[in-house]
Amino acid sequence: MAVIVQKYGGTSVGSLARIEAVADNIVETRRKGHQVVVVLSAMAGETNRLLSLATSIDKQPATRELDMLLASAEQVSISLLTIALIKRGFSAISLLAHQIGIHTDNSFGRARIKSVSSKRLLQALEQEQVVVVAGFQGQDDDQNVTTLGRGGSDTSAIAVAVALSAAECQIFTDVDGIYSADPRIEPLAHKIENIAFNEMLVMASLGAKVLQNRAVEYAMRHNMPIRVLSSFEPGQGTKVMNEDVLVAETKNLNPVTNIAHQKLEALVEIEGVEDHHTIASMFTLLGEAGIEIDMITCTLLNCCKYNVKFSVSRDNISQIDDILQKMTQKNGIRAIQYNDKVVKLSAVGIGMKSHSGIAGQFFTALTEENIKILLISTSEINISVLVDESFLTQGVLCLHRALCKTSDISH
Amino acid sequence: MAVIVQKYGGTSVGSLARIEAVADNIVETRRKGHQVVVVLSAMAGETNRLLSLATSIDKQPATRELDMLLASAEQVSISLLTIALIKRGFSAISLLAHQIGIHTDNSFGRARIKSVSSKRLLQALEQEQVVVVAGFQGQDDDQNVTTLGRGGSDTSAIAVAVALSAAECQIFTDVDGIYSADPRIEPLAHKIENIAFNEMLVMASLGAKVLQNRAVEYAMRHNMPIRVLSSFEPGQGTKVMNEDVLVAETKNLNPVTNIAHQKLEALVEIEGVEDHHTIASMFTLLGEAGIEIDMITCTLLNCCKYNVKFSVSRDNISQIDDILQKMTQKNGIRAIQYNDKVVKLSAVGIGMKSHSGIAGQFFTALTEENIKILLISTSEINISVLVDESFLTQGVLCLHRALCKTSDISH
Numbered sequence: 001m002a003v004i005v006q007k008y009g010g011t012s013v014g015s016l017a018r019i020e021a022v023a024d025n026i027v028e029t030r031r032k033g034h035q036v037v038v039v040l041s042a043m044a045g046e047t048n049r050l051l052s053l054a055t056s057i058d059k060q061p062a063t064r065e066l067d068m069l070l071a072s073a074e075q076v077s078i079s080l081l082t083i084a085l086i087k088r089g090f091s092a093i094s095l096l097a098h099q100i101g102i103h104t105d106n107s108f109g110r111a112r113i114k115s116v117s118s119k120r121l122l123q124a125l126e127q128e129q130v131v132v133v134a135g136f137q138g139q140d141d142d143q144n145v146t147t148l149g150r151g152g153s154d155t156s157a158i159a160v161a162v163a164l165s166a167a168e169c170q171i172f173t174d175v176d177g178i179y180s181a182d183p184r185i186e187p188l189a190h191k192i193e194n195i196a197f198n199e200m201l202v203m204a205s206l207g208a209k210v211l212q213n214r215a216v217e218y219a220m221r222h223n224m225p226i227r228v229l230s231s232f233e234p235g236q237g238t239k240v241m242n243e244d245v246l247v248a249e250t251k252n253l254n255p256v257t258n259i260a261h262q263k264l265e266a267l268v269e270i271e272g273v274e275d276h277h278t279i280a281s282m283f284t285l286l287g288e289a290g291i292e293i294d295m296i297t298c299t300l301l302n303c304c305k306y307n308v309k310f311s312v313s314r315d316n317i318s319q320i321d322d323i324l325q326k327m328t329q330k331n332g333i334r335a336i337q338y339n340d341k342v343v344k345l346s347a348v349g350i351g352m353k354s355h356s357g358i359a360g361q362f363f364t365a366l367t368e369e370n371i372k373i374l375l376i377s378t379s380e381i382n383i384s385v386l387v388d389e390s391f392l393t394q395g396v397l398c399l400h401r402a403l404c405k406t407s408d409i410s411h
Numbered sequence: 412m413a414v415i416v417q418k419y420g421g422t423s424v425g426s427l428a429r430i431e432a433v434a435d436n437i438v439e440t441r442r443k444g445h446q447v448v449v450v451l452s453a454m455a456g457e458t459n460r461l462l463s464l465a466t467s468i469d470k471q472p473a474t475r476e477l478d479m480l481l482a483s484a485e486q487v488s489i490s491l492l493t494i495a496l497i498k499r500g501f502s503a504i505s506l507l508a509h510q511i512g513i514h515t516d517n518s519f520g521r522a523r524i525k526s527v528s529s530k531r532l533l534q535a536l537e538q539e540q541v542v543v544v545a546g547f548q549g550q551d552d553d554q555n556v557t558t559l560g561r562g563g564s565d566t567s568a569i570a571v572a573v574a575l576s577a578a579e580c581q582i583f584t585d586v587d588g589i590y591s592a593d594p595r596i597e598p599l600a601h602k603i604e605n606i607a608f609n610e611m612l613v614m615a616s617l618g619a620k621v622l623q624n625r626a627v628e629y630a631m632r633h634n635m636p637i638r639v640l641s642s643f644e645p646g647q648g649t650k651v652m653n654e655d656v657l658v659a660e661t662k663n664l665n666p667v668t669n670i671a672h673q674k675l676e677a678l679v680e681i682e683g684v685e686d687h688h689t690i691a692s693m694f695t696l697l698g699e700a701g702i703e704i705d706m707i708t709c710t711l712l713n714c715c716k717y718n719v720k721f722s723v724s725r726d727n728i729s730q731i732d733d734i735l736q737k738m739t740q741k742n743g744i745r746a747i748q749y750n751d752k753v754v755k756l757s758a759v760g761i762g763m764k765s766h767s768g769i770a771g772q773f774f775t776a777l778t779e780e781n782i783k784i785l786l787i788s789t790s791e792i793n794i795s796v797l798v799d800e801s802f803l804t805q806g807v808l809c810l811h812r813a814l815c816k817t818s819d820i821s822h
Contacts, residue, residue, distance in 0.1 A: 016464065016468060057427060057498060061497075061498075066494070069490035072484075072487050075478060076464075083468050086476065093475070094476055098509065102441070120554075
């Protein structure tokens with residue numbers, strides 16, 4: 001009898017009717033003979049409601065107190081679900097983070113899990129109870145309530161699954177799996193059956209919001225398979241798993257798994273930077289301001305000056321300009337240009353490691369459509385380009401059709 | 412520097428504006444040089460909102476889970492108040508029951524406090540923090556969340572005050588103190604400055620809803636003075652205190668402190684009960700059904716049968732009739748009569764112990780107004796009668812004017 005951890009997000013428990021549906025779903029898993037540990041988020045909208053109460057008192061509420069406040073929302077969802085399970089004749093118990101020993105550091109609002117004790121969880125499972133655990137929350141060394149940040153319930157679920165050596169961690173959400181491209185853009189996009197942890201990580205960094213990055217890292221580090229499922233319709237979803245196992249199990253590995261895109265990007269171009277010390281201090285200052293730099297290129301000009309280009313999220317532009325204008329006065333930067341009408345297109349796939357010629361196919365596909373490339377970055381398992389935002393749909397379609405052959409779905 | 416415990420009820424923290432007002436009130440106490448520990452209820456309406464969520468899933472929700480659910484509401488009020496205090500530049504910390512060690516038994520929904528640890532509280536006070544404690548909740552030996560029942564925050568506050576040997580426990584509520592009679596009935600009713608614990612207990616059993624009975628018992632057992640204050644207007648309120656201290660401090664002790672009344676009473680009259688075994692089994696059955704019997708008289712008739720009269724809360728009548736009808740068939744009870752148009756009037760006062768003749772004055776006052784007495788009960792510090800409900804106002808007025816001399820206010 002396997003232990004299955006099931007995590008349900010905010011929309012999955014967003015109303016009493018949804019909570020009843022989740023209870024039915026759990027009962028079904030239980031009837032199949034599995035032991036079930038459930039990890040819940042707050043009911044959709046509750047965290048934001050509480051946050052707005054706090055910010056009406058203080059725009060920047062004390063972080064320890066904010067965690068105390070927000071953690072109350074999961075306490076509501078777990079007890080309501082447990083009441084629904086008990087009403088269905090099942091033995092069930094809700095448990096808070098401190099009750100099962102989810103220990104974190106004390107970075108309020110974005111705490112990291114240090115350890116999860118399995119003692120109380122195992123005790124409940126031995127008593128044939130369905131255990132319903134509050135996601136998103138933890139306890140630091142001083143018994144303070146902490147929260148793991150937005151989407152932290154995914155990490156809670158993985159951590160609980162790891163502590164119990166569960167068969168897999170099922171993440172129920174409002175999509176039925178991971179697709180080879182956004183189906184709203186590419187009608188031929190297909191659901192991916194299996195995907196590697198590192199592909200999922202790259203996709204998350206490219207804006208895929210299905211799983212929290214930290215959760216995938218945690219699962220990858222402890223080799224805990226994740227299954228992304230819809231809580232609204234049946235299906236096998238997408239399994240996120242160890243790369244080696246995936247490669248060994250897959251006969252014809254498709255070199256490209258997914259065509260990702262990210263809107264609301266911006267390109268910053270700086271001409272005539274004096275020397276590489278200036279470049280270093282520029283990126284240091286931007287980093288200290290909390291700005292995440294994505295793709296970077298740096299060209300040495302004949303005159304011993306540099307041209308630097310980088311991409312950022314569009315809403316950072318005014319903050320970046322403040323910082324760069326101050327530097328310009330000191331370092332004689334010639335010109336700064338901003339292009340906030342760009343998007344990023346990416347091809348992701350662990351198969352790229354072993355297949356040569358993917359870059360060639362990638363650029364050929366774009367060139368045939370006359371799509372001009374503004375910036376390029378590559379890694380072992382992905383190629384990304386920045387293009388004008390008018391090319392978004394055209395770019396996704398041509399890349400998906402050239403690289404993600406649906407006839408060849410192996411994973 | 413004295414430690415003051417302040418408890419604010421649900422209406423006192425019923426909105427963000429009210430929470431801000433409570434924060435101002437605490438800041439004022441702090442500025443006077445006192446150390447302050449605050450105990451809060453849930454924001455008014457929140458407990459009922461959560462309860463209705465639970466009962467829409469299951470009419471009789473699992474009690475452990477219901478406690479888990481309801482306790483979340485205090486977590487919200489304490490963190491919001493603490494955010495408001497910190498915004499005012501004060502060091503403050505919110506703490507849940509398990510964090511300070513409020514240990515209870517495991518009677519979910521009506522748990523009793525077994526002990527309160529002072530360690531974490533003292534640690535916070537040493538760091539000059541205002542401590543904001545979640546009322547109403549506790550933790551049992553298995554780390555389960557428990558709640559103390561309606562009004563349980565009063566008990567939480569007293570228990571915390573006792574653990575810290577506080578100077579007094581201030582209960583902020585929507586009334587500005589305890590009155591010698593209901594001011595809505597008797598315009599000459601005056602606010603009582605000091606009242607004894609046992610008087611307060613009798614008054615609570617007579618329907619006074621200002622303080623929870625358990626809280627007063629806890630305070631009396633540990634000799635912790637309570638001060639009932641309004642959170643809406645300034646004033647000294649009413650101090651509830653040790654009887655001996657009160658008597659020693661008071662020059663002219665008024666024999667009667669308060670004229671109480673209780674509406675919605677009913678009188679049950681049973682004629683021709685066979686023997687005292689039947690009476691015993693009757694009260695046992697009623698007790699097992701959870702019905703609280705108040706005043707009882709029992710008259711032995713010539714024919715060796717008994718007439719039994721007792722008073723109960725009016726909404727128990729149909730349940731009582733079900734039980735008695737079954738008994739009638741077996742025990743040949745001759746007749747059962749219900750009078751659900753009665754009220755109870757009482758005079759309460761520790762001074763009655765040392766003043767003779769109070770009973771005489773009490774009955775004279777009622778007789779002069781031609782108020783017929785249906786049932787009587789007395790104790791060392793109170794006389795109660797059941798009368799027709801049409802005499803409510805007239806009865807309160809004549810008793811208050813005869814027994815609670817305002818010219819003689821000593822306590």
